[in-house]
Amino acid sequence: MTFGEIPMQQSTSLAAIPAVDRVLNFPAVQALAAEYGRAPTLVAVRGALDQLRELARGGALAADAVNEPRLAARVQSALEDAARPLLRPVFNLTGTVLHTNLGRAPLPEEAIAHAVEVMRRPCNLEYDLGGGSRGDRDSLVEPLLKELTGAEAATVVNNNAAAVFLALNTLGLRREVIVSRGELVEIGGAFRVPDIMARAGCKLVEVGTTNRTHLRDFESAISDKTALLLKVHTSNYAIQGFTAAAEEHELATLAHTHELPFMVDLGSGTLVDLSAWGLPKEPTPQQSLAAGADLVTFSGDKLLGGPQAGIIVGRRDLIAKIKKNPLKRALRVDKITYATLEAVLRLYRDPERLAQRLPTLRLLTRPLADIETTAQAILPALQQAFSHTAEVSIAPTHSQIGSGSLPIDRLPSCCVAITLRVKGKGEGSALKKIEQAFRELPVPVIGRVAEGAFRLDVRCLEDKNVSGFVEQLAQLRSR
Numbered sequence: 001m002t003f004g005e006i007p008m009q010q011s012t013s014l015a016a017i018p019a020v021d022r023v024l025n026f027p028a029v030q031a032l033a034a035e036y037g038r039a040p041t042l043v044a045v046r047g048a049l050d051q052l053r054e055l056a057r058g059g060a061l062a063a064d065a066v067n068e069p070r071l072a073a074r075v076q077s078a079l080e081d082a083a084r085p086l087l088r089p090v091f092n093l094t095g096t097v098l099h100t101n102l103g104r105a106p107l108p109e110e111a112i113a114h115a116v117e118v119m120r121r122p123c124n125l126e127y128d129l130g131g132g133s134r135g136d137r138d139s140l141v142e143p144l145l146k147e148l149t150g151a152e153a154a155t156v157v158n159n160n161a162a163a164v165f166l167a168l169n170t171l172g173l174r175r176e177v178i179v180s181r182g183e184l185v186e187i188g189g190a191f192r193v194p195d196i197m198a199r200a201g202c203k204l205v206e207v208g209t210t211n212r213t214h215l216r217d218f219e220s221a222i223s224d225k226t227a228l229l230l231k232v233h234t235s236n237y238a239i240q241g242f243t244a245a246a247e248e249h250e251l252a253t254l255a256h257t258h259e260l261p262f263m264v265d266l267g268s269g270t271l272v273d274l275s276a277w278g279l280p281k282e283p284t285p286q287q288s289l290a291a292g293a294d295l296v297t298f299s300g301d302k303l304l305g306g307p308q309a310g311i312i313v314g315r316r317d318l319i320a321k322i323k324k325n326p327l328k329r330a331l332r333v334d335k336i337t338y339a340t341l342e343a344v345l346r347l348y349r350d351p352e353r354l355a356q357r358l359p360t361l362r363l364l365t366r367p368l369a370d371i372e373t374t375a376q377a378i379l380p381a382l383q384q385a386f387s388h389t390a391e392v393s394i395a396p397t398h399s400q401i402g403s404g405s406l407p408i409d410r411l412p413s414c415c416v417a418i419t420l421r422v423k424g425k426g427e428g429s430a431l432k433k434i435e436q437a438f439r440e441l442p443v444p445v446i447g448r449v450a451e452g453a454f455r456l457d458v459r460c461l462e463d464k465n466v467s468g469f470v471e472q473l474a475q476l477r478s479r
């Protein structure tokens with residue numbers, strides 16, 4: 001074959017591109033307008049014609065790209081793209097169960113059903129059905145929180161960062177808050193204890209050293225400017241070796257001797273003893289309260305397994321003060337959060353069935369044999385998708401809990417590892433391409449590149465989602 005025999009692509013000019021009105025009148029485009037609406041169709045047509053003009057200017061506009069069916073197809077694909085929600089479900093196969101970037105806790109069906117009901121119809125969010133008068137939204141979850149934690153009172157805000165902020169601003173405005181140097185935590189960049197403290201209007205008084213802080217360090221820092229003593233759970237790191245920290249009950253006693261409140265920011269705060277399921281122990285709000293804490297703050301969507309929320313439990317008078325702070329209004333949550341939180345808390349009343357009903361706990365306690373079965377189930381489809389380019393095999397791995405919970409504890413798990421046949425130069429970028437291809441699937445699959453392979457930890461791929469996962473893999477092959 002000679003060069004001359006290769007048919008040259010016919011290119012065309014700007015003049016061949018039809019006007020917007022003409023395209024809008026194509027029967028196929030009229031049909032799209034009926035389906036997607038006139039305004040979005042107009043935007044899509046303009047966008048498609050802009051693309052064609054761009055191609056024409058570069059001399060790369062094929063003559064047949066401006067014919068009616070091709071143009072209509074272009075408009076349709078633009079409309080489909082624009083109609084697809086930006087917030088979408090994904091498969092979290094990163095191995096981090098509570099992934100802050102992937103929406104943290106998946107909610108239990110009970111919570112989803114409850115939320116759907118109150119979203120669809122008016123509800124008694126702030127209406128006292130007994131008295132027929134204005135009510136208090138916190139009363140929707142306060143009885144459950146009291147029962148489960150042993151607290152006198154409770155309130156709910158947007159997230160745990162807001163809970164800490166609101167409590168500090170209420171109790172410590174223009175006064176001093178004493179905290180150990182070993183607990184000046186940063187969580188994911190945006191939440192840093194010293195910054196929150198400053199914005200809440202409190203003066204931070206650091207005591208002790210990074211690795212060792214004693215009760216006497218707190219004691220000697222107390223003055224008439226002190227507003228409260230604070231303990232922050234070092235949730236996303238561990239200080240090991242030659243360490244010392246003041247115990248909660250000691251800090252509580254010290255605070256109370258000086259008529260000061262003692263607050264604990266737990267971060268994760270599960271309501272059950274996780275060691276009952278063979279998981280590492282994590283402190284609970286009920287333990288902190290029993291040790292004498294006056295206030296405890298924790299997240300709704302970390303180990304609790306509920307919606308994004310910040311929960312404050314503790315002394316009735318302090319909670320009442322917090323609720324009177326005008327900032328409570330700015331940080332409050334809506335009916336959807338109360339609905340899901342209430343449903344999740346209700347599940348905790350029956351700890352025996354919790355591990356089946358609460359997805360977070362179900363995933364964290366999933367038996368290894370079960371995870372291996374899932375890996376086996378998806379292996380053939382993945383091998384088929386990569387038959388020419390990569391080795392696909394099952395490998396042991398470790399999942400982590402995530403969201404700053406139990407940072408040093410890892411859970412034995414199982415992953416499918418995709419390793420390139422050709423090693424060396426270009427391997428890294430080829431793995432990145434595979435990673436990207438998975439992200440571009442209809443339900444994006446998020447894994448991670450580690451130790452020379454693209455790895456999918458299947459702990460969070462539950463049986464009910466396996467067929468959907470496998471079905472879309474065919475689209476990897478056609479790439």
Ligand SMILES: *Cc1c(COP(=O)(O)O)cnc(C)c1O
Nearest residue numbers: 159160161235266267268299404
């Ligand atoms: C996660 C965490 C926070 C922030 O909680 P969000 O619910 O993410 O706002 C605050 N303090 C500690 C100790 C945490 O672990």
